[in-house]
Amino acid sequence: MRLLKFSLIPLIALVGGWFLWHTFKQEKAIDFNADIRPIINTKCISCHGGVKESSGFSLFSRADALRKTKSGKPAIVPGAADNSELIRRILSKDEDERMPYHAAPLSSDEITKMKKWINQGAPWADHWAYVKPQKPALAAATNWSNHPVDRFIQARWQPDSLKPSAPADKVTLLRRVSLDLTGLPPTLSETRTFLADKSANAYEKQVDRLLASPHFGERWAAMWLDLARYSDTKGYEKDQYRNIWRYRDYVIRSFNQDKPFNQFTIEQLAGDLLPQPTEEQLIATAYHRNTANNDEGGTDDEEFRTTAILDRVSNTWEVWQGTTMSCVQCHSHPYDPIRHQEFYESMAFFNNTHDEDVPGEFPNLNKYKPEDEATIIQVKAWLQQQLPAEEAATKIKTLDNLLHFTEPKIHPHSFDQLTNAALSDGKFLGGGHKGYARLKHVNLTEKVNLILSVGSAKNTGTLTIRKDKLDGEIIGTYQNKYTGGGGSTQREIIKLKPTTGFHDLYFVFENAVQSNPEDYVCQLDWILFLESLPGADKPGYPETEKKLVSLLNTETEQTPIIYENPADLRRKNVVFVRGNWLTKGKEVQATTPRFLPSFSSYPKNRLGLAQWLVSNENPLTARVTVNRFWEQLFGTGLVESLEDFGSQGSKPSHPELLDWLALNFQHEQNWQVKKLLKFLVLSKTYQQSSKTNKTLLDIDPANRLLARGPRVRLTAEQIRDQALTTGGLLSRKMYGKSVMPPQPEGVWQVVYSGMEWKTSPEEDAYRRAIYTFWRRSSPYPSLLTFDAAGREVCVSRRIRTNTPLQALVTLNDTVYLTAARGLARRMQLAGTTPFYQIKAGYYQALFKYPNAYTLEVLLKLYQQTEQHYAQQPKELAKFLGQQNLTSLPKAQKLAALTVVSNAILNLDEYITKE
Template structure:
């Protein structure tokens, strides 16, 4: 018996071990991202995450989750769910103990998953978007297609036993392609040529033609300007004019040149920091000067400068990383591993620029008139005559910088100890007789000149610059002059040689001025300068005066980015709870720790831009290809374009997304035209958009793409298509924004004298892209069709369907004018009303109307003709003076009504 017991023990142990091994092998491992993260994000994170850490317990990261809580014990014990406080709280029947606190309890399956996860060691995993993509092997080719996109799409169909739809008919396909690639419908001639071309590569030839079109850049710039929050005005209360259309033209040219997206990124975020930047690369930096600027008197310039910088941080992370960084301004991210401090480390990249919240929107790129450019060349030629080549070259760069940027300016808000002096309208430093203001910590080493931007209504008086104290040594004096009628004048004051850092007192004097309350003069800015090149050479004084005259000449000014010199560099702190007045720890430029290391990059905007487009960054290429996919197919592979984080949408085709991202980055070298060509040549894109009951039941939103895209056109495309169909659309490109017709009384903004002055001639019919955009009052018809207001970055426009949209296309001046243009074409196309209607319908939609449609339109024509024939007063109101005097005016008016109805059809405003 004893022998039997001894023999039984190892046998039982063996059986138990076998059962245990078998049991744990059969148990599927829990996937953190699929099974656990959704539970934590929806049920736990609001109290135990980046915003709050109730009871000292945080699920922000695994390290946080496993640390001791306020009780002195960890809430999670890896491998031991039974003894983990988290599980006990989830199962508790006491409502004050059970988690989630005073909310619905977790379901039994959810609790089972949590137990299983802890028993398996509570493994953590990075969200899929934060893991560097790997290029997977292409799925097998099929009889349908061997195109890479199609192979991924068809592989996904297998689970749902879907089949591809038939190809779209040629006319539909060309209209779709043309609207997608250049934002305009094909012309009749282009359509006829395509239909007549029976060669094997006829469609491919159309793709290449459209990619080469100058209108390509206009179409895609429209998308990018939403991201750049582009506007022709500054925003806030006055919402005054901003001269920044040069940036819009830069974007158009970049798309037309097929500028690689990595270069496009570097130029916009840090073009000024590139070696020997071109004028175009400097203009590109206006991307981040599209932030709002508050001109209201009495506002704190530093507050609104800071607001602009905060916006630049959030914008950059949303556009290039698909990351919702804005909430991290106040606390750590609720759902993604971004700590509060890391927002301000990102902000440090952008917080060392010269720009201030001032009316002049400095720094600007100054662009001179041709006669001024000639004078600049003459000054440079004088330098080369007087100085050795290296000194002359350096001197030319100094002069270029002075004339191009006139930086680093110091603005009135930098002065303190104002006595009998004030910031006039919160912007200009004015001082009465014996008034003064102090400017602290000025480095005078090598500074020989002081450039003042100044104005005055007094003929006499002085402005003294005194060193270190109010009665200190006078190091410079400006003799006051009356400038009323000429605005701010740039003047040069000679300074006594000095070294070191000093406080300077600006003392205003004019004992003779009639009203002691008047300002002696007012300063817009001051700029300390070294001796200009060639100061000891013959002819210097004449050239100095020439330079001063150039600084006072008329010029075009474009807001751009410029980095602070070292003596003016800013420090960076965490803002406690996002309050810019409450400074926390000091920080240095850096990127969030959950993303690839930043240590190999320079800690400035250029380094950040290079990091964003580096091969190691897991997000930029994914986010970018997803954005262009959405423009073609209506929905992104990741639907939430703005959020690739754990609360964003899951990718419908993750392997395809990663393959496209790597292919775009490596093989296509970031070239957007190559990416778009690849996508539109796929058979997936070329499918018919017709839907049937089975497709609608299996895939109502068309996420699996077993049919072609069918979505409403963008606001700009709807307007441009109407004008093109009416043969009114201007082909004029570039230049200042225009003001097409809009309803009267729309612009009623307080404290602003800006007026909507309707453009004349072809400028009234330019593409919507060129329409003057005012943030406080955007162009109404575009806004009705969901165009972005441009106050902030918009990654994804919503698509609404409201009665207001039909009212716009039926009543807006632009659409009625376009309809009249189509009606005039219809009259020229045929002699009979019915054939005219057929011709107009085909011109708009590139297909013939069916019998029922033709019947309705013909009846509409007959009723309208009768109405206008009988009521000549209505005819005169409906048609312009010239047209209503024509012999066939009632017929033209009736055809205009029909054309207007055609342009109001869903088929016309939809990409079929």
């Protein structure tokens, strides 16, 4: 009996263990992001999301999903799929009841997942991109490489048994990294130096040289200007000139200085709000003055000001957060947890800037000539003599603001109750005899001066300013002066009677002599209320005031910048109902969306927003940024949709690598782009040969696993700059105003504009593509053909196309033919026969000699071309230009070499990064 008892113990334990396992076994947990979110986004969200809530049911968030619907019951009962209306409707056989409504039913696998999800409590999870990254452990080092990038990349190869490709040959690698880091090919001298260098760090030395090149900034600024929607014109129908090239120079210099990206961010979004901002930091704010400005007569300035602000919101969220915010202007986001109201809370950061869609594009930063700067120093010195040091410093700051910004101006569209007065040409306030216009709610405390920017074709008449009513107390008078015709204006300072508080002001126009009552007494361009300048009763004040007025009338170079409204001009921020700027909803305050880290500890302005964007808590900025630079080097981002990290964007090909790079960029590299780029190009992943094979093409046709090097077409700018470099024509001149290289005749036949395309002289015609004058309504054609951005709006990712038009450009465009002729002349210097000349030209372009077959084809092309021009000598003048026809036989040989050069510059391997 005792023996039987002990023999039963193992059996009881086994049975009991099986029973317990069977009773308490858990189903595999459903992953909301991987299993459920794709079903919701593709099958449910169009009717039950942030835009539309059919039957009161929404899957916008877990709280929405679990609330009661119109039926009075929730559609989802956590832990009870069989009791959930959602499952009943998914399984219904009635076409009018089954969900998705009048669409294909869910698959059995999808239904199973939905049931398991609800039975497991309907847990919700944030999208991966909205969760703060945690630094993942590095994959194990291998014999191939110990570089962190390579370790992550190689770990991803294991399921497919992939192996690294051989390293690219030295010439290919140098060309690749040169084009990537500077946008220019290496010179023959640089190539020979690298080939001769047998040291272990030969490649790293070349990387360091390229990072130190002044042309580094030009290459990376070209990428950034797409994001900034940089253009030399204002956009819309007139598309007039905009003087904003100093912003482009700021971007180039910032990349060359390796300015930390967090500082680069803060300066562009809020440089004006920094304590004692420098001229460079003010110019940086032109980032958001690249929005379009509508000069067309009859347009509503407030409408287009609002349009610009809306664009700034969407742009900021796309560039720094990889988030598609624009749709939230009209409704809550269809796929991501951003509510309609949150768009306008973001808009509140930008809505208090002083730009108002006026033709002058105010506010501008005034750049004075050296002689005028000397006068400014004299005025400041006089002020310092009149006041104690601390008070003088305050007044000098006011003077600097007046001279360098002249803000806050009040523009004609701010006046109302116009009687015998009107907005002339959409930008001047003109008044006839006894005409008047009202300016509401003006803060006159301490404002004892009024600056008028006024124009008049008369020497008679007055402008009287009355307080509170049309016949109210006169607080200021301007005696009209002739300023010249054609809308010319001048600035005048008039004294105001000291007044406190807010008042309505009536500007009354009167003629001193009889005239047509419809004739304007004068026209106001803008006005500015100003505090008193000290020392009005001191010797030398009249002369000082004259100098000040003279400076206000001095012609300056003006760059549009961001300028924050003072407190008494602060705008109210409201929701636009259904996105309509005319339909105002409830008032909101500046803050960031709730699904992201708290904004509560930051100032509620653009500076606070910029600081929040680059804070350690923000989960997106570093990810989005390193992904953008990765895409530039490897052809495709780790997240392919650079512009969208949301739930409808692409999944990261290497999520752990993305997070590791993002955190490393923030903390170890301190946001320095040069460190990031060096780190990436020193990886063996980057240095692999781009040659492929059937196995790689079958497993990974798009090269997302990176078992071979990148092979993509060069950018529009790189293709043009490389051709000019190979032809010995590229100007290395940097910075300054945009230039106009050759382009086809008739491209600029634009209405409402007297602008002309005048080809720049001498080397300016052959400067780098980044300096090409960019007109939104008519971008430079050859760059546009190679997929350059039009710059009307932000472009995060250029889509590469391959069309016959591209070959037509490289074969026929003036710039490419000129570059081919330049290469032909270099070929003539390299040898005495076509055989050696063609070999030398091919090497000049591709840093290798042609194989026998290629050389044979090019020699045959040379011979056919030479024979053609021998038979058709009149064609030579058309092809080479009369100036190159000094000797007919020499011209025929030059033409033949030019055609061969043109063919070389059109080769696929020439316009491709191998």
